[in-house]
Amino acid sequence: MSQPSTPAPRNPDGSRRTFMKQAGGMLGLALAPPFLAQAERLTALSKKVAGVSTISLKVNGTVRSIRAEPRVTLLDALREYLDLTGSKKGCDHGQCGACTVLVDGRRVNSCLTLAVMSQGKEITTIEGLAKEGGELHPMQAAFLKHDGFQCGYCTPGQILSGIACVQEGHAGSEAEVREWMSGNLCRCSAYPNITAAILEAKGKMG
Amino acid sequence: MEIQDKENAPTNVVGKPLDRVDGPAKVTGAARYSAEISVPGTVHGVLKTSTIAKGRIASIDTSKASQEPGILGIFTHQNLPKPAKTPKQIEKWRAAQSYLPMQDDQIQYAGQPVALVVAETLEAATQAAALIKVTYQADAPIDSYLDPKAELFDPQKIQQGKADGHVVRGNPQQAYDGAAIKHEATYVHAINHHNPMEPAATLAVWEGADKLTVYESSQNVTMHQGNLAELLGMPREQVRVVTKYIGGGFGCKGSFWPHTILTVLAARAVNRPVKLALTRQQMFTGVGHREDQEQTLRMGATAEGKLVSLVHTKKATTSPWDNYTESNGKVIDMLYACPNYSTVYELARANVMTSVWMRAPGEAPGSFALESSMDDLANQLGIDPIEIRLRNYAEHDHSNGKPWSSKSLKQCYKRGAELFGWDKRNPQPGQNRRGRMLVGHGMATATYPVHSSQGTARVRLFADGHAVVEAGATDLGTGTYTVMTQVSADALGLPPDKIRFELGDTRLPTAPGSGGSVAAGTVASSIMAAAQDVWEKVVKMAVADKKSPLYKARPADVKVELGRMFLVKNPQKGETLVAALGRSGQPDIEGSGTGKYGAGYETQKFSPIEANENSDDKEKKASGHSMHSFGAHFCEVEVDPDLGTIRVTRWVGVHGAGTILNRKTASSQMSGGAIYGIGSALMEETFRDPNYARYTNSDLASYHVPVNADIPDIQIEFVPEKDPYINLLGVKGIGELGMVGVAAAVANAVFNATGRRMRSLPMTPDKMLEALRLPA
Numbered sequence: 001m002s003q004p005s006t007p008a009p010r011n012p013d014g015s016r017r018t019f020m021k022q023a024g025g026m027l028g029l030a031l032a033p034p035f036l037a038q039a040e041r042l043t044a045l046s047k048k049v050a051g052v053s054t055i056s057l058k059v060n061g062t063v064r065s066i067r068a069e070p071r072v073t074l075l076d077a078l079r080e081y082l083d084l085t086g087s088k089k090g091c092d093h094g095q096c097g098a099c100t101v102l103v104d105g106r107r108v109n110s111c112l113t114l115a116v117m118s119q120g121k122e123i124t125t126i127e128g129l130a131k132e133g134g135e136l137h138p139m140q141a142a143f144l145k146h147d148g149f150q151c152g153y154c155t156p157g158q159i160l161s162g163i164a165c166v167q168e169g170h171a172g173s174e175a176e177v178r179e180w181m182s183g184n185l186c187r188c189s190a191y192p193n194i195t196a197a198i199l200e201a202k203g204k205m206g
Numbered sequence: 207m208e209i210q211d212k213e214n215a216p217t218n219v220v221g222k223p224l225d226r227v228d229g230p231a232k233v234t235g236a237a238r239y240s241a242e243i244s245v246p247g248t249v250h251g252v253l254k255t256s257t258i259a260k261g262r263i264a265s266i267d268t269s270k271a272s273q274e275p276g277i278l279g280i281f282t283h284q285n286l287p288k289p290a291k292t293p294k295q296i297e298k299w300r301a302a303q304s305y306l307p308m309q310d311d312q313i314q315y316a317g318q319p320v321a322l323v324v325a326e327t328l329e330a331a332t333q334a335a336a337l338i339k340v341t342y343q344a345d346a347p348i349d350s351y352l353d354p355k356a357e358l359f360d361p362q363k364i365q366q367g368k369a370d371g372h373v374v375r376g377n378p379q380q381a382y383d384g385a386a387i388k389h390e391a392t393y394v395h396a397i398n399h400h401n402p403m404e405p406a407a408t409l410a411v412w413e414g415a416d417k418l419t420v421y422e423s424s425q426n427v428t429m430h431q432g433n434l435a436e437l438l439g440m441p442r443e444q445v446r447v448v449t450k451y452i453g454g455g456f457g458c459k460g461s462f463w464p465h466t467i468l469t470v471l472a473a474r475a476v477n478r479p480v481k482l483a484l485t486r487q488q489m490f491t492g493v494g495h496r497e498d499q500e501q502t503l504r505m506g507a508t509a510e511g512k513l514v515s516l517v518h519t520k521k522a523t524t525s526p527w528d529n530y531t532e533s534n535g536k537v538i539d540m541l542y543a544c545p546n547y548s549t550v551y552e553l554a555r556a557n558v559m560t561s562v563w564m565r566a567p568g569e570a571p572g573s574f575a576l577e578s579s580m581d582d583l584a585n586q587l588g589i590d591p592i593e594i595r596l597r598n599y600a601e602h603d604h605s606n607g608k609p610w611s612s613k614s615l616k617q618c619y620k621r622g623a624e625l626f627g628w629d630k631r632n633p634q635p636g637q638n639r640r641g642r643m644l645v646g647h648g649m650a651t652a653t654y655p656v657h658s659s660q661g662t663a664r665v666r667l668f669a670d671g672h673a674v675v676e677a678g679a680t681d682l683g684t685g686t687y688t689v690m691t692q693v694s695a696d697a698l699g700l701p702p703d704k705i706r707f708e709l710g711d712t713r714l715p716t717a718p719g720s721g722g723s724v725a726a727g728t729v730a731s732s733i734m735a736a737a738q739d740v741w742e743k744v745v746k747m748a749v750a751d752k753k754s755p756l757y758k759a760r761p762a763d764v765k766v767e768l769g770r771m772f773l774v775k776n777p778q779k780g781e782t783l784v785a786a787l788g789r790s791g792q793p794d795i796e797g798s799g800t801g802k803y804g805a806g807y808e809t810q811k812f813s814p815i816e817a818n819e820n821s822d823d824k825e826k827k828a829s830g831h832s833m834h835s836f837g838a839h840f841c842e843v844e845v846d847p848d849l850g851t852i853r854v855t856r857w858v859g860v861h862g863a864g865t866i867l868n869r870k871t872a873s874s875q876m877s878g879g880a881i882y883g884i885g886s887a888l889m890e891e892t893f894r895d896p897n898y899a900r901y902t903n904s905d906l907a908s909y910h911v912p913v914n915a916d917i918p919d920i921q922i923e924f925v926p927e928k929d930p931y932i933n934l935l936g937v938k939g940i941g942e943l944g945m946v947g948v949a950a951a952v953a954n955a956v957f958n959a960t961g962r963r964m965r966s967l968p969m970t971p972d973k974m975l976e977a978l979r980l981p982a
Contacts, residue, residue, distance in 0.1 A: 068327075093906070095486075126233075126234060127234065181915075193877075
């Protein structure tokens with residue numbers, strides 16, 4: 001499944017301005033007259049942006065290229081094109097946090113992010129946290145020790161969100177961690193253990 | 207040789223708080239769930255579902271959809287190949303829902319699959335599904351038992367005919383009429399959806415015309431295999447179902463739903479492996495739910511508060527085809543010493559899919575009614591809520607007259623009260639404030655029955671000192687991988703890292719699924735039985751081996767503990783299983799065994815001859831105990847008197863559940879159960895539109911489950927408990943126990959805080975505010 005690695009392209013496309021331009025174009029279509037059925041609007045949208053192209057993504061320090069349409073989300077690019085299935089799809093609507101990855105160090109819902117717009121950015125997924133010899137990241141080790149999960153499906157998102165929570169300076173207290181981790185649902189409800197794990201890892205993340 | 211029995215079983219790693227053995231795979235993203243298995247050539251399936259709840263499909267136009275690039279198939283009721291049998295034609299159909307959509311043009315519920323698109327990419331399949339144009343002839347649907355068009359009926363039997371819809375013990379009506387204290391109340395429970403984090407998924411791989419492998423998010427691979435084999439008309443062994451990791455289930459993945467067979471049929475038609483994962487929206491109409499329901503409980507008691515009668519009725523919504531409803535009455539029947547009891551179920555057919563077991567089915571809503579009413583009774587008599595429960599403490603099971611196999615409920619009440627500081631509780635409602643907030647303290651009892659079960663396991667001990675242990679169980683986050691590794695390690699005397707425990711595959715020995723809290727007790731016992739088979743074989747080798755310290759010993763004089771064989775009379779004389787096996791020249795040795803959980807084990811243990819005759823009657827006679835786990839919840843809430851919001855601020859749960867195989871994973875499971883219950887108590891509710899019978903909040907932004915900030919510290923303890931009757935290791939299941947009684951504990955705390963009794967779940971701010979507006 002893995003694609004050959006290619007050198008990182010210099011990609012100017014990540015700027016906010018470019019995003020606004022593109023988004024504006026899509027928004028215009030999305031707000032097309034209401035007599036168009038939703039499906040037809042979607043068709044119109046896809047026709048405008050249709051076509052498979054090469055998308056290069058720098059994931060966990062390695063640039064990999066995929067051939068995919070611009071409508072492919074970062075989450076689906078990771079899971080379905082790069083076989084990096086550690087990032088999970090729980091809702092595909094940005095409501096559960098299972099798909100959380102770090103993009104340039106910030107936590108984002110990869111299901112709400114287009115792969116094509118993630119080019120040139122540093123993407124960190126759960127697969128990129130442990131050291132090469134297998135030594136776990138302090139956050140991973142703390143989740144293991146504190147039993148911060150049961151089924152494990154929300155866990156990659158919780159761990160990446162937890163790392164960002166600490167780096168953002170939002171892990172000052174139990175209450176603060178709970179608040180800033182509330183975008184990541186855990187239906188097994190390992191919340192008390194997740195909170196304990198993040199507070200412990202905070203002291204070891206350096 | 208002497209078979210080690212649990213009474214003097216030494217424990218080494220069993221019970222220890224071992225980190226999860228599947229933990230490293232889960233924290234590194236290496237654990238692959240069903241939709242993540244990499245099979246070359248896999249293509250994507252997407253369902254299109256009905257927008258109406260009742261009627262028929264007038265036409266389907268797929269012309270635009272089929273123009274999408276990369277479409278491999280668009281299946282509707284007109285062209286989907288038919289299964290060999292439909293569920294209705296299968297005698298041993300093992301699922302809540304017996305209806306299979308896409309067999310004709312009929313629509314029976316909103317969200318019913320009407321088409322399945324298969325395409326090279328997920329994007330193309332999703333787009334094409336959106337482009338299929340379905341026109342309907344819609345009829346007015348019935349949305350629930352509350353719909354004026356709905357007709358309540360007496361199903362006589364519930365649970366696909368397996369349980370009685372009427373149960374009567376003693377003379378409940380007469381006893382109620384003559385009771386000194388009468389209490390009657392009606393309790394309402396909203397529709398709940400399981401919403402495991404992993405959406406249900408099927409990856410169907412045909413390996414030739416008569417060989418199928420299905421990677422399924424399944425709590426019970428044997429069930430999925432059996433149903434698929436019947437639907438396809440194939441021999442069971444030609445259908446393999448695999449579930450190595452499952453992202454939660456809570457009951458919904460323990461039944462069989464349409465998307466699985468539809469994906470399998472489509473995969474055969476396109477001759478490619480097809481992967482289909484339900485969307486989150488489809489999870490609300492694809493895998494069942496806890497049904498909307500109301501219960502009325504009439505409770506008669508003496509002036510001292512001793513129960514004399516419990517008269518219970520339940521009304522609920524069911525589907526057009528099945529009589530599924532949770533058995534709420536069972537817990538009301540058995541929890542207290544009450545001589546008279548009855549329950550009657552009434553159902554109404556509506557245009558909804560069949561509801562299904564959801565964590566603590568029956569016990570969760572049933573205990574809400576019973577434990578809320580008990581709190582009222584205590585308040586009416588001016589006695590402590592624990593005292594009312596002690597006055598009605600059941601020293602045996604009054605529902606069947608049998609003694610308990612074990613019961614530590616009094617210890618749970620005592621220890622829970624200590625940990626919580628119950629003695630500091632102000633019994634006067636509405637008197638406690640913390641700033642603006644009204645503070646209240648409540649408690650309730652937890653209990654869950656042992657559902658008798660059995661399963662098999664295989665143990666293969668290698669001469670180099672490692673072992674592979676196998677059972678076709680599942681681990682939905684409950685810790686099966688971990689606790690079975692611990693059991694195997696002790697059984698063979700090996701460190702846990704020398705054990706590889708394999709589960710989740712129908713090629714492995716048949717084990718029960720994860721459901722009804724049977725997995726831990728059954729699979730642990732199966733592994734012990736399989737290990738004992740290995741012991742016997744190695745002991746035979748050793749006593750025949752000149753180099754063994756046990757040479758020429760009688761096998762009956764040899765005992766095995768933690769993997770070491772020794773003479774009972776001279777424990778110094780002995781050697782490990784691995785040492786003896788190593789000298790034999792045999793690379794490995796295999797044993798298998800059947801483990802029994804509950805009544806079957808008791809029969810086996812106490813009357814082996816009768817049990818061998820394999821008669822149901824004898825089994826009933828020999829199984830003389832009632833088997834349940836018990837616990838107590840203690841809850842503190844803060845209620846905002848202006849906003850009506852309720853927050854749980856403290857929680858203590860103390861449980862007695864036999865041998866605890868791993869304190870860490872067990873505590874997590876009990877804590878998770880409490881939080882799952884807090885969700886149903888305070889926020890979880892799916893709304894079905896009364897006109898269209900469609901859900902209006904089928905996503906995770908509007909179906910509220912607890913988030914981290916909703917949950918306080920939760921303290922869990924287990925009291926020591928030995929149960930010699932239940933299974934080889936004295937293990938009781940804990941998957942459901944932690945949730946039973948939770949909603950009542952919250953409601954009782956809210957009553958203590960406000961003087962208002964909340965009888966409708968969830969206790970949302972609108973309901974609380976309305977209650978606060980009325981006089982207490």
